[in-house]
Amino acid sequence: MPAATNTLETVRSVTEGGYRWGFETAIEQELIPKGLDEAVIRLISAKKEEPAWLLEWRLKAFRAWQSMEEPRWAAVRYPPIDYQNLHYYAAPKQKTRPKSLDEVDPELLRTYEKLGIPLREQEQLAGVAVDAVFDSVSVATTFKEKLAEAGVIFCSFSEAVREHPDLVRRWLGTVVPPSDNYFAALNSAVFSDGSFVFVPKGVRCPMELSTYFRINARNTGQFERTLIVAEEGSYVSYLEGCTAPQRDENQLHAAVVELVALDEATIKYSTVQNWYPGDAKGRGGIYNFVTKRGACRGAKSKISWTQVETGSAITWKYPSCILQGEGSVGEFYSVAITNNRQQADTGTKMIHIGPRTRSTIVSKGISAGEGQNTYRGLVRILPKAQHARNFTQCDSLLIGDRCGAHTVPYIESRNPTARVEHEATTSRIAEDQLFYCRQRGMTEEEAVGLIVNGFAREVLKELPMEFAVEAQKLLAISLEGSVG
Amino acid sequence: MLKIEGLKVSVEGKEVLRGIDLEVPAGEVHAIMGPNGSGKSTLGYVLAGREGYEVTAGSVTFRGRDLLAMEPEERAAAGLFLAFQYPVELPGVGNANFLRQALNAVRRARGEAELDAVQFLKLVRGKVKALGMTEEMLKRAVNVGYSGGEKKRNEILQMAILEPAFCILDETDSGLDIDALKIVAEGVNALRSSDRGMLVITHYQRLLDYIVPDRVHVLLAGRIVQSGGPELARALEAKGYGELQAAA
Numbered sequence: 036m037p038a039a040t041n042t043l044e045t046v047r048s049v050t051e052g053g054y055r056w057g058f059e060t061a062i063e064q065e066l067i068p069k070g071l072d073e074a075v076i077r078l079i080s081a082k083k084e085e086p087a088w089l090l091e092w093r094l095k096a097f098r099a100w101q102s103m104e105e106p107r108w109a110a111v112r113y114p115p116i117d118y119q120n121l122h123y124y125a126a127p128k129q130k131t132r133p134k135s136l137d138e139v140d141p142e143l144l145r146t147y148e149k150l151g152i153p154l155r156e157q158e159q160l161a162g163v164a165v166d167a168v169f170d171s172v173s174v175a176t177t178f179k180e181k182l183a184e185a186g187v188i189f190c191s192f193s194e195a196v197r198e199h200p201d202l203v204r205r206w207l208g209t210v211v212p213p214s215d216n217y218f219a220a221l222n223s224a225v226f227s228d229g230s231f232v233f234v235p236k237g238v239r240c241p242m243e244l245s246t247y248f249r250i251n252a253r254n255t256g257q258f259e260r261t262l263i264v265a266e267e268g269s270y271v272s273y274l275e276g277c278t279a280p281q282r283d284e285n286q287l288h289a290a291v292v293e294l295v296a297l298d299e300a301t302i303k304y305s306t307v308q309n310w311y312p313g314d315a316k317g318r319g320g321i322y323n324f325v326t327k328r329g330a331c332r333g334a335k336s337k338i339s340w341t342q343v344e345t346g347s348a349i350t351w352k353y354p355s356c357i358l359q360g361e362g363s364v365g366e367f368y369s370v371a372i373t374n375n376r377q378q379a380d381t382g383t384k385m386i387h388i389g390p391r392t393r394s395t396i397v398s399k400g401i402s403a404g405e406g407q408n409t410y411r412g413l414v415r416i417l418p419k420a421q422h423a424r425n426f427t428q429c430d431s432l433l434i435g436d437r438c439g440a441h442t443v444p445y446i447e448s449r450n451p452t453a454r455v456e457h458e459a460t461t462s463r464i465a466e467d468q469l470f471y472c473r474q475r476g477m478t479e480e481e482a483v484g485l486i487v488n489g490f491a492r493e494v495l496k497e498l499p500m501e502f503a504v505e506a507q508k509l510l511a512i513s514l515e516g517s518v519g
Numbered sequence: 520m521l522k523i524e525g526l527k528v529s530v531e532g533k534e535v536l537r538g539i540d541l542e543v544p545a546g547e548v549h550a551i552m553g554p555n556g557s558g559k560s561t562l563g564y565v566l567a568g569r570e571g572y573e574v575t576a577g578s579v580t581f582r583g584r585d586l587l588a589m590e591p592e593e594r595a596a597a598g599l600f601l602a603f604q605y606p607v608e609l610p611g612v613g614n615a616n617f618l619r620q621a622l623n624a625v626r627r628a629r630g631e632a633e634l635d636a637v638q639f640l641k642l643v644r645g646k647v648k649a650l651g652m653t654e655e656m657l658k659r660a661v662n663v664g665y666s667g668g669e670k671k672r673n674e675i676l677q678m679a680i681l682e683p684a685f686c687i688l689d690e691t692d693s694g695l696d697i698d699a700l701k702i703v704a705e706g707v708n709a710l711r712s713s714d715r716g717m718l719v720i721t722h723y724q725r726l727l728d729y730i731v732p733d734r735v736h737v738l739l740a741g742r743i744v745q746s747g748g749p750e751l752a753r754a755l756e757a758k759g760y761g762e763l764q765a766a767a
């Protein structure tokens with residue numbers, strides 16, 4: 036068998052070879068009827084016992100959404116989405132709000148265990164607090180008390196609305212305004228749950244925070260909302276993981292993530308996105324249309340995005356940084372794999388507003404099968420951004436000859452003292468590399484995993500340890516960089 | 520241990536090996552010499568199972584098995600090791616990680632337990648020291664930015680760790696300084712044993728001063744045209760291939 040075909044087979048078995056997270060949880064659901072109008076939004080808001088201001092906020096977003104058009108500029112193709120043929124709220128049926136894990140439906144706990152995320156604190160990897168979001172609601176948040184001792188608030192979004200309404204009201208929509216874009220407006224109108232993090236002045240969050248999103252219900256849109264606020268001099272590292280059952284129909288996921296970093300605060304946001312990608316023929320899979328944006332409001336603040344995107348049928352996602360504070364820093368590290376019929380159009384936006392702001396972009400795209408991978412990145416330097424700097428590195432790895440990689444950088448500099456650098460490469464896994472590894476005893480599958488992992492190394496090393504392991508397994512690899 | 524009979528190999532439609540007969544019993548070291556382009560590396564690649572080398576005639580038996588029917592990784596698991604003339608770069612792949620993955624793959628195939636990170640580090644540190652390498656080399660990406668000599672030493676490090684039953688060294692001495700040559704030769708000699716065979720491809724007598732071969736073969740235009748003891752290598756060094764080429 037020629038090398039290319041062989042490799043393709045391998046990648047197929049590595050990345051597709053049965054999506055291991057594709058099971059379904061049999062659980063009683065509370066679903067509101069399909070369709071979207073103001074009444075549905077009122078119903079969602081009422082179910083969540085929200086204050087009047089939030090309902091108003093949602094309705095405003097809904098009206099904005101109705102006047103907007105679905106964006107078509109991304110290099111992704113999919114049939115029109117019928118927004119009236121979706122459920123906008125699905126929740127596991129529970130009589131009362133669980134006060135502790137003992138009151139959570141054991142079937143749900145088992146689901147997370149199967150996903151490798153035990154929610155019982157004593158069974159967990161030390162040092163990671165988890166918020167588990169199942170369809171539209173958060174089912175449990177661990178280590179809350181320990182975090183509270185440090186003054187850190189980490190809870191589901193709904194709980195934050197109930198317990199910390201002033202904080203939510205102060206920050207919600209300040210980074211991604213409700214009418215920012217089509218999917219953000221939709222999310223603002225119907226968002227169900229998500230995570231809320233608040234780290235007060237001077238506090239270094241004592242553990243990694245993590246949210247694990249699971250879509251289970253059929254024909255249901257998933258619209259989470261995450262808001263992280265880091266006050267002056269604070270630090271927090273946050274991880275997000277996601278999976279979904281294997282289904283033939285496509286499912287819509289339109290999340291919004293907002294980050295705010297005040298003076299000298301640092302937020303590290305990592306994602307391992309492993310939504311169901313669809314099968315080899317392109318049936319099923321998640322449509323992932325996500326708006327993620329961080330605002331470096333304060334001087335010397337820093338926001339760092341790291342993402343490993345292996346799943347979803349379609350990924351439309353540009354985690355961005357608004358670099359407002361003087362000397363603030365934005366980073367974007369990304370690995371995106373597309374295989375079979377997967378399409379990814381992903382990248383970042385670095386908006387340099389303040390003087391001496393700096394940004395780094397490292398994007399690694401891996402395409403196999405008939406996968407299409409587009410890096411789309413904007414670096415904008417505004418007139419006041421004296422001595423701003425950006426460095427962008429975009430590398431593409433092609434496996435086989437039916438896939439594609441595209442790099443679309445937009446650079447707009449309106450300050451002559453700014454320096455913007457862009458480097459891009461495209462390569463293939465070479466036959467001699469595979470042979471070298473196999474001569475040393477590795478199977479072709481292991482060899483591909485090793486080489487792909489090496490290619491993605493600069494990004495993977497940015498992930499927190501707890502996630503690095505999962506990410507490496509996802510790329511079908513063992514311990515890169517843990518020795519030596 | 521290794522028996523090659525009537526082996527003919529074509530590359531891109533061109534016959535490069537034109538009927539090779541060669542037997543290397545366990546415990547022996549055989550040297551192959553020959554001018555550039557005579558087919559020495561091709562022989563190494565064919566034995567290791569590289570794609571693109573079409574065997575048109577002949578057979579190879581290795582430890583009683585039909586070598587040519589096996590996948591490259593099966594040959595490696597069976598104990599066949601090729602030190603490459605041009606070691607391949609693997610960007611981003613840490614050397615230690617590569618070594619560990621290779622060792623564990625081979626150990627799995629031999630039915631031995633895999634080594635964990637701690638056990639592995641202990642093993643590798645000892646070997647690194649013996650080969651006069653630095654531990655810094657373990658952290659770097661495989662062969663990326665290595666000097667020519669460092670690449671060759673790295674091949675020998677892999678060999679020392681994998682402890683293969685049969686080693687093919689393809690011009691491992693080229694590009695080594697005098698001290699490195701001695702160290703590498705010591706590494707190779709340390710592996711010499713009654714149950715291990717070796718095929719050493721080289722252009723220079725110098726290496727064979729340190730690794731004294733049992734037999735020397737001269738490969739010329741895809742055929743072994745002369746075989747003899749260690750003295751043959753010395754004669755070639757003095758006279759070159761001219762006479763043999765004229766006779767062929």
Ligand SMILES: Nc1ncnc2c1ncn2[C@@H]1O[C@H](COP(=O)(O)OP(=O)(O)OP(=O)(O)O)[C@@H](O)[C@H]1O
Pocket residue numbers: 530531533535553554555556557558559560561562571604
């Ligand atoms: N992939 C290939 N495509 C075309 N020709 C090839 C290929 N590989 C080897 N050859 C040819 O086969 C012949 C033998 O090559 P080989 O590399 O085995 O020589 P060698 O004896 O190892 O030479 P050297 O001493 O220079 O290393 C040469 O003429 C070479 O050009």
Ligand SMILES: [Mg+2]
Pocket residue numbers: 559560561604689690
């Ligand atoms: Mg050669």
